[in-house]
Structure formats: structure tokens, C-alpha cells
Amino acid sequence: MSHAKDSITAEEENQIMDALDVWLSKEVAPHVRELEHEDIYPTEIVQQMKEMGLFSLMYAAKHGGLGFSASSYTKVITRLSETWMSLAGVINTHMMLGQLIQRFGTEEQQERFLPRLAQAELHGALCLTEPDAGTDLQGIKTHARREGDAYILNGSKMWVTNGVHGSLYAILTKTDLDAHPAHKGMTMFLAEKGQGFNVDGKLKKLGYRGVESAALSFDDFKLSADRLLGGIEGQGLQHAMGGLELGRINVAARAVGVAKAAMNDAVRYAQERTTFGKPICEHQSIQIKLADMATNVEASRLLVEQAASKYDKGERCDMEAGMAKLFASEAALENATEAMRVHGGYGYSKEFNVERYYRDAPLMCIGEGTNELQRLLIAKQLVKRSPI
Numbered sequence: 001m002s003h004a005k006d007s008i009t010a011e012e013e014n015q016i017m018d019a020l021d022v023w024l025s026k027e028v029a030p031h032v033r034e035l036e037h038e039d040i041y042p043t044e045i046v047q048q049m050k051e052m053g054l055f056s057l058m059y060a061a062k063h064g065g066l067g068f069s070a071s072s073y074t075k076v077i078t079r080l081s082e083t084w085m086s087l088a089g090v091i092n093t094h095m096m097l098g099q100l101i102q103r104f105g106t107e108e109q110q111e112r113f114l115p116r117l118a119q120a121e122l123h124g125a126l127c128l129t130e131p132d133a134g135t136d137l138q139g140i141k142t143h144a145r146r147e148g149d150a151y152i153l154n155g156s157k158m159w160v161t162n163g164v165h166g167s168l169y170a171i172l173t174k175t176d177l178d179a180h181p182a183h184k185g186m187t188m189f190l191a192e193k194g195q196g197f198n199v200d201g202k203l204k205k206l207g208y209r210g211v212e213s214a215a216l217s218f219d220d221f222k223l224s225a226d227r228l229l230g231g232i233e234g235q236g237l238q239h240a241m242g243g244l245e246l247g248r249i250n251v252a253a254r255a256v257g258v259a260k261a262a263m264n265d266a267v268r269y270a271q272e273r274t275t276f277g278k279p280i281c282e283h284q285s286i287q288i289k290l291a292d293m294a295t296n297v298e299a300s301r302l303l304v305e306q307a308a309s310k311y312d313k314g315e316r317c318d319m320e321a322g323m324a325k326l327f328a329s330e331a332a333l334e335n336a337t338e339a340m341r342v343h344g345g346y347g348y349s350k351e352f353n354v355e356r357y358y359r360d361a362p363l364m365c366i367g368e369g370t371n372e373l374q375r376l377l378i379a380k381q382l383v384k385r386s387p388i
């Protein structure tokens with residue numbers, strides 16, 4: 001089944017990208033350094049993102065969305081991340097939650113939530129990770145106990161992007177603590193805040209500032225049974241993994257944006273800065289850095305394009321999404337480091353953006369499944385797809 005039900009035309013995509021460029025350079029770029037350094041949530045920018053329809057991008061037209069394919073969406077994510085990667089985080093889990101409901105939700109859940117998400121009345125967040133379990137999601141402890149036509153949730157979640165400003169949360173739980181294998185006892189719920197749902201605070205971070213990563217806890221938090229995603233217990237891990245394909249493509253697209261921004265800044269600075277009587281871009285060691293950075297950007301972009309196109313066709317793309325995420329995030333880290341070297345001492349200064357890329361890039365190696373995990377998944381798929 002294709003995921004791209006009502007994709008926009010190439011002309012519409014170009015118009016939107018042009019408008020995005022103007023908005024980013026006028027309304028966002030001048031404020032990023034201050035908001036980021038002070039770790040201030042960009043309330044006005046987020047409001048403008050809502051008004052521009054950025055919260056509606058991947059929602060189907062019938063729900064009031066813009067019907068973007070993953071291929072078009074990733075271009076927006078890359079462009080946002082070139083200016084400020086945190087802004088991509090504001091809409092990424094919102095889009096992933098929508099895809100989860102679109103793919104796995106009951107008809108009633110789709111009708112209840114998708115129009116409100118598409119119109120940004122609700123802001124989505126994903127709660128998978130816990131203090132003691134991230135990569136190994138089968139080790140989560142959050143428990144949902146059935147009581148009549150309700151479930152009672154207890155436990156805690158960690159690193160939830162949009163955890164404070166979110167208003168609809170997908171929460172991965174265990175409904176059967178003794179299930180074997182453990183994933184058969186895992187179930188996803190859709191929850192709005194209520195009594196027993198606690199936002200315990202923002203976590204302090206190296207980068208990816210402005211947008212919050214929150215710790216949440218549930219204290220006898222009661223949800224009616226119709227909030228169980230898809231209406232059937234025991235499919236939570238599958239739901240989480242289904243959502244992560246798009247999540248990984250998104251992270252890769254963000255990494256392309258950071259890698260490109262680092263390259264662009266390095267190319268500009270290398271022409272401005274003179275040593276030994278010539279611009280540093282004429283020194284061979286700097287040229288090698290610029291060439292490798294440009295190659296990193298193009299290779300990453302093509303991997304993202306390939307994974308997104310498979311996703312849009314409804315084809316299995318865990319391996320492709322993993323490769324895009326692995327390569328692009330390592331490339332972003334490398335480009336950020338190399339851009340800092342090209343800038344010399346100024347690269348270490350807070351007066352330039354390069355230090356931000358250097359702090360933002362490592363997140364892409366960790367989020368939506370670490371790169372160590374991606375390598376395991378890629379290798380497993382490789383063997384599975386090439387049996388002897």
C-alpha cells in the first residue's frame with residue numbers, strides 16, 4: 001500500500017520551498033543564535049510554522065492536511081535543519097504520530113485525532129524511551145493494567161521531544177509483564193494530558209536546544225480502552241518499529257541539513273580568510289576538506305531520497321532508512337568537525353554557527369535508534385535478503 005496518497009506536484013513543492021526559504025532567512029535565521037544559546041522555546045516561530053501549514057505537511061487532504069509524500073517532506077526537514085535543526089524536531093514526532101494513527105489507528109481514532117493533528121490543534125509526541133530502556137525497548141517497565149473499560153498506567157518516560165508543549169502522546173507500555181517473548185505483551189496508547197500524567201521537567205542538553213526533551217511519569221493515569229492504538233493489545237512494538245522507519249528517514253534528512261550548513265559556512269569562510277597571502281580555499285589541505293564535505297552532503301541526500309521513495313511506495317525500507325540514517329548522521333558529525341577546523345579559532349567561538357552544528361550533529365547518531373543498532377539491523381536485513 002502506498003503511503004503517499006495525495007502527493008503535491010513538483011511545481012507546488014517548488015513554491016513551498018521558495019516560501020520556506022524567504023521565511024527562514026527573514027524570520028528565523030536572525031533569532032537562532034540567541035534562542036539556541038539561551039535554550040528558549042521558539043513560541044513565535046512555532047506559531048508561524050502552524051500558520052504556514054508546516055504541522056499539516058504529511059497529513060492527508062481529507063483530514064485537512066497538505067498530503068506531502070515522505071520525499072517532499074524530507075526536503076522541508078533538510079531546509080529547516082540547515083537554518084536550525086531544532087525546528088525539525090518540533091514537527092517530526094508530530095508527523096510520526098500522525099503516520100502511526102493513519103497506518104494503525106481504528107477508524108474512530110483516525111476521525112477523532114487526525115483532523116485536529118493536521119490543523120495543529122493537537123501537537124504530537126512519542127514516548128518510547130525510559131530511564132532504563134532505549135535501544136532495548138522490550139525492557140520498558142511502564143505498565144498499563146486493564147480495569148473494566150479503562151487502563152491504568154504507571155511508569156516513566158524519558159527524552160520525550162515536545163514532552164512539555166505536546167498535547168497528544170503515543171505511549172508504549174506493557175499490558176502483560178510476563179509475556180514471552182516480551183513484545184507480545186507490549187501495547188501503544190494515545191493519550192492527552194490528564195490527572196496522573198506528570199511532566200517532570202526539561203532535560204538539559206549539549207545541543208538540540210530550544211525544543212524540549214522532557215521526562216514524564218504516570219501515576220495511576222487512567223485512559224479509556226478506546227485509546228489503545230488499533231484496538232488490539234500486543235502490537236505496540238510493531239507499531240513503534242513501523243513509526244521508526246519514517247523517524248529514521250527524518251533524522252537522516254535533518255543530518256543532511258546540518259552537514260550542508262556546515263559545508264556552506266566552510267566554503268564561505270575559506271574564501272574570506274587569508275593566510276600566507278592567499279585565501280585558505282587555495283590551500284590543498286582545505287580543498288580536500290571542502291571536497292569531502294560536499295561529497296558527504298550529496299551521498300547523504302541521495303540515500304535519504306532513496307529511502308523516502310521506497311517509503312512512499314509502501315515498500316519495506318528498514319534497511320534503506322537505516323543506511324540513510326547511519327551514513328548521513330556520521331557525515332553531519334564529520335562535516336561539523338571539519339567546518340570547525342576550517343574556521344580555525346573562530347570555529348570554537350560562539351559568534352559563529354559552526355559550534356552549534358558541532359553540538360547538534362551527535363544527536364542524529366543517537367536518536368531514533370543509535371548507529372550501533374542501525375548497523376545490526378542493516379546486517380540482519382542484508383543476510384535475510386541474500387540467502388544462500
Ligand SMILES: Cc1cc2nc3c(=O)[nH]c(=O)nc-3n(C[C@H](O)[C@H](O)[C@H](O)COP(=O)(O)OP(=O)(O)OC[C@H]3O[C@@H](n4cnc5c(N)ncnc54)[C@H](O)[C@@H]3O)c2cc1C
Pocket residue numbers: 093126127128129132133134135136158159160161162205208213363366367368369370371372373376
Ligand atoms: C535529544 C534527544 C531526544 C530524544 N527524543 C526522543 C523522543 O521523542 N521519544 C523517545 O521515545 N525517545 C527519544 N530519545 C531517546 C533515544 O531514542 C534513545 O536515547 C536512544 O534510542 C538510545 O537509547 P538509550 O539512551 O537508552 O541508550 P542505550 O540503549 O542504553 O545504549 C547505550 C549504548 O549501548 C549501545 N547498544 C545498546 N544495545 C546494543 C546492542 N545490542 N549492540 C550494540 N550496541 C548496543 C548503544 O548503541 C549505545 O551506544 C531522544 C534522545 C535524545 C538524546
